[in-house]
Amino acid sequence: MKVIIVGGVAGGASCAARLRRLDEDAEIVMVEKGPYVSFANCGLPYHVGDVIERESDLLVASERLFREHFRVDCRTGCEAVRVDPVAKTVDLRDVGTGDVTTESYDKLVLAPGARSIRPPIPGIDLRGIFQVRTVPDAREIREWIERGTSFLAGMEKYSGFQTVRPKMHAVVVGGGFIGLEMAENLVARGFDVTVLELADQVLTPLDLEYGNLVRNFLELHGVHVVVGDGVARFERNDEGEALTVTTQSGRTFPADLAILSLGVRPETELAQQAGLEIGERGGIRVDEHMRTSDPDIFAVGDAVEVRDFVTGEWSLIALAGPANRQARIAADVIAGRDSAFRGTQGTSIVGLFGDAIAWTGASEKTLQRLGDTDYEKIYLYPNSHAGYYPGARPIAMKLIFRKSDGRVLGAQAAGEDGVDKRISHIALAIQLGATVFDLEQAELCYSPPYGSAKDPINFAGMVAADVLRGDLPLSHWESIDGGFVLDVREMPELAVESVPGAVNIPLGQLRDRLHEVPRDRAVHVVCRSGQRAYTAARLLRQRGIDAHVVSGGMLSRAIVSMK
Structure with a gap:
């Protein structure tokens, strides 16, 4: 059997390695049009920021490794330009010489990835404007930065005295993963950074309140964030290499360099030429076995459409984890094994200035877009580990679940510590079809430095389960x-922040002042995070009062008000 794999990096390279482990006799040809067959594109922003100092550390595997360890005919600088699915051949062009050769195949795997979106904005091809997709991209950005810093240092030396060196300016166009990671790393390199985002929030997979939480956090660390305003044009200043970036609203921003991070589109040209089905989202349509509309052609990675595990919608997910799993499944099926991709939840995390924001599953805005009303949400703020052990930090969590049966649908979390493992736990729970009652009962590792006896996962499950049992009727700030x-907070807390029109009865006084609480209408109980409000609501409900807990209390009001 002869298998040709088009594209390396995560999908193609993983498929080649897995297939060789399953079939020692298969003839495997892997072609990659770029100079590197497998590299860590997720690490590129950190190489720009000097967190990863050596470029060689980004190179996961070489042509030599694939040839010697896996007996794969690996060819870089080789582009697939045409597929004939009837003759089962692929035309391959040598990028350096332009020579074209034809290879036959029994099975073909397409892993072409996705290309950066580059709209026809005036001035977009000027020097100093970069994208971040490949190792050469990162190299060019580093060289540009080093030339700029060397120039400023030379001016100091030429003047003969030490001056206050002016900050260089960077404009990052796009507030997604790469854009925000580049913003952080450019700040680390001494830049004054502005992020421009056309949407009304950064990190659009998040619900708006969490997107705005990230925005505020970025601004606390000196990043200027502009939302709801896209780029209209780039212009070269009269002096030197500096740029002026003008937005659609007419605002202008100086830039010594600009980063384009407008997202990606699936590379589907080869698939379209081969007559393969392209889905409604613009990706190559595949089944659960990663087969395209041609049973002898498979596709994996950023170029394909896959089912959303929670909603069942077709989706495009440009993430390394799903790409690797899809590649493994394609190799299994080619080797004769019964293997299937379950779909994706879009589980993701972004680290920014020591904090993390992570999410998995369906967002509330996605459910609203689909007209789904069978869900509830809770906000909670548990500590990352036992509060009495030094270093505990709160985690701002949002859990979304079915009202009808408690099935976990999605979650979002932000904080300094422990965010990754909590969202990872919930991601697994979603894939297993777990409910909030399962989270309530989950047995997780506990030691004071690492967690609590009632872990944030348990805590989330307990709160949600109490909601479904009717023990904890909820209110939300947008509906009261x-x-x-x-x-029910104490008087000193009111001096910090208060709710207009609210009646204050501290929890410790509530039993003696029940006559002040109305019995003819719903009562929305508030504290700082929801815990005291829960105790108060249980007291009130057992006295015949229709009490509801405002989910997340004043802490949730702070982020919901950002909408």
């Missing part, structure tokens, strides 16, 4: 306007 709000 005009209602009776009971604030």
Whole structure:
């Protein structure tokens, strides 16, 4: 059997290695049009920021490794330009010489990835404007930065005295993964950074309140964030290499360099030429076995459409984890094994200035777009580990679940510590079809430096389960306007922040002042995070009062008000 794999990096390279482990006799040809067959493109921003100092550390595997360890005919600088699915041949062009050769195949795997979106904005091809997709991209950015810093240092030396060196300016166009990671790393390199995002929030997979939480955090660390305003044009200044970036609203920003991070589109030209089905989202349509509409052609990675595990919608997910799993499945099926891709939840995490924001599954705005009303949400703020052990930090969590059966649908979390493992736990729970009752009962590692006896996962499950059992009727800030709000915090807390129109009865006084609470309408109970409000609501409900806990308390009000 002869298998040709088009594209390396995550999908193609993983498929080649897995297939060789399953079939020692297969003839495997892997072609990659770029200079590197397998590299860590997720690490590129950190190489620009000097966190990863050596470029060689980004290179995961070489042509030589694939040839010697896996007996794979690996060819870099080799582009697949045409597929004949009837004759089962692929035309390959040598990027350096332009020579074209034809190879036959029994099975073909397409792993072409996705290309950066580069709209026809005036001035977009000027020097100093970069994208971040490949190792050469990162190299060019580093060289540009080093030339700029060397120039400033030379000016100091030429002047003969030490001056206050002006900051260089960078404009990052796009507030997604790469854009925000580049913003962080450019700040580390001494730049004054502005992020421009056309949408109304950064990190659009998040719900708006969490996107705005990230925005505020970026601004606390000196990043200027502009949302709802896209780039209209780039212009070269009269002096030197500096740019002026003008937005659609007419605002202007100086830039010694600009980063384009506008997202990616699937590379589907080869698939379209071969007559393969392209899905409604613009990716190559595949089944659960990663087969395209041609049973002898498979596709994996950023170029394909896959089912969203929670909603069942077709989706495009440009993430290394799903690409690797899809590649393994394609290799299994080619080797005769029964293997299937379950779909994706879009589980992701972004680290920014020591904090992390992570998410998995369906967002609330996705469910609203689909017209799904069978869900509830809770906000909670547990500590990352036991509060009495030094270093505990709160995690801002949002859990979304089915009202009808408690099935976990999605989660978002932000904080300094422990965010990754909590979202990872919930991601696994979603894939296993778990409910909030399962989270409530989950047995997780506990030691004071690492967690709590009631882990944030358990805590989330307990709160959600209490909601479904009717022990904890919920209210949300967006739905209590005009209602009776009971604030059970202490007086000193009110001096910091208060709710207009709320009646304050501290929890310790509530039993003696029940006569002040109305019995003819719903009562929305508020505290700082929801815990005291829960205790108060249980007391009130057992006294015949229709009490509801405002989910997440004042902490949730702070982020919901950012909408």
